[in-house]
């Protein structure tokens with residue numbers, strides 16, 4: 001990648017460039033001075049290369065200028081040399097080293113990973129943490145997840161929309177909302193784009209998608225929850241939950257196969273085997289009976305615990321759609337199941353033992369919606385605006401929401417969701 005301060009990335013250097021002059025921009029990863037030779041490991045976000053300053057071959061002043069503290073940011077002018085001793089098959093013979101911005105503050109932890117750093121220290125200094133290639137790989141993979149999601153949506157004929165982050169009332173009637181001052185009024189940060197994507201669909205856009213930040217004031221502090229997350233949402237008109245499930249399956253397959261194809265280096269660095277994305281589909285009732293026969297006790301009507309999600313993926317496979325949950329454990333706007341009065345047309349997608357997506361066919365019939373609001377112990381008068389929208393020619397529709405950080409976590413094998421959000425917001429963290 002050519003720019004004012006570099007001619008190529010380190011990963012673009014190959015042995016057949018032997019003798020070629022290059023300009024590399026990066027950070028000093030390590031320097032070893034063994035008398036007549038100075039070795040500098042130079043790093044950019046694509047990898048590392050060894051710069052070799054040998055007496056006799058390289059000018060003494062250049063060798064002297066190589067002796068820099070770790071994490072100094074430099075431009076290295078030099079020549080590519082084939083080398084059987086280095087893993088990449090090349091090294092750089094320097095002709096000049098330019099220190100672009102001499103260090104004037106201490107680096108808070110070892111970027112080389114030789115001394116393990118505490119997660120809080122890493123997150124407090126995310127700009128330094130990102131210099132660890134493992135961290136960079138997580139976010140490179142996340143970038144491919146985002147672009148593949150958009151690609152899959154566009155291929156399936158959905159249009160991208162924007163929805164507001166500041167809202168007057170809760171869509172799901174729940175607590176867990178962050179209150180903000182909005183001039184003379186109270187307002188809230190949106191916990192989901194639910195209402196808005198439905199309005200876009202029933203307004204006639206028919207098939208829409210969005211990538212939105214959502215805010216959840218959940219007080220618990222777990223390795224699976226953040227208080228600000230990015231949701232990748234889809235909503236489709238004239239559709240039921242089976243249509244939404246097929247779209248979700250197609251989308252997740254598209255994302256996973258793109259990641260496997262385009263991010264081989266990052267996956268290898270993280271030790272991840274993507275496997276073949278095969279997706280199974282079972283009903284909640286089947287999940288409950290399978291769990292009980294395996295000794296994981298669960299009664300109809302209970303939500304799946306974390307252990308249950310792990311067990312189900314062990315039994316049925318890495319990618320598992322569980323559908324038709326009991327009405328009472330799903331949002332009030334989930335369409336009742338025509339053939340099983342206790343359940344609704346809702347579903348979750350589990351990936352490697354964790355929920356990464358939830359969806360449903362929505363109730364588009366206003367009277368049914370009002371009775372469901374009441375059944376869920378909520379006050380229909382708080383939902384007038386929502387219900388009334390369905391009195392004006394709203395077609396059946398369905399959709400889902402896929403959590404970006406959860407999906408990234410399950411792909412990369414990270415054990416804490418904070419690893420998969422560049423600047424996470426949790427119960428205590430608001431900085432940087």
Ligand code: ATP
Nearest residue numbers: 216224225226227229355356357358401402403406
């Ligand atoms: P959970 O029950 O696992 O806390 P949820 O069912 O409340 O999640 P949904 O409202 O279904 O979450 O949100 C859709 C998707 O967004 C989830 O499947 C998940 O991938 C992601 N998600 C929701 N809440 C969080 C959170 N607090 N932190 C991280 N991801 C979340």
Ligand code: MG
Nearest residue numbers: 348355357358
């Ligand atoms: Mg859910």
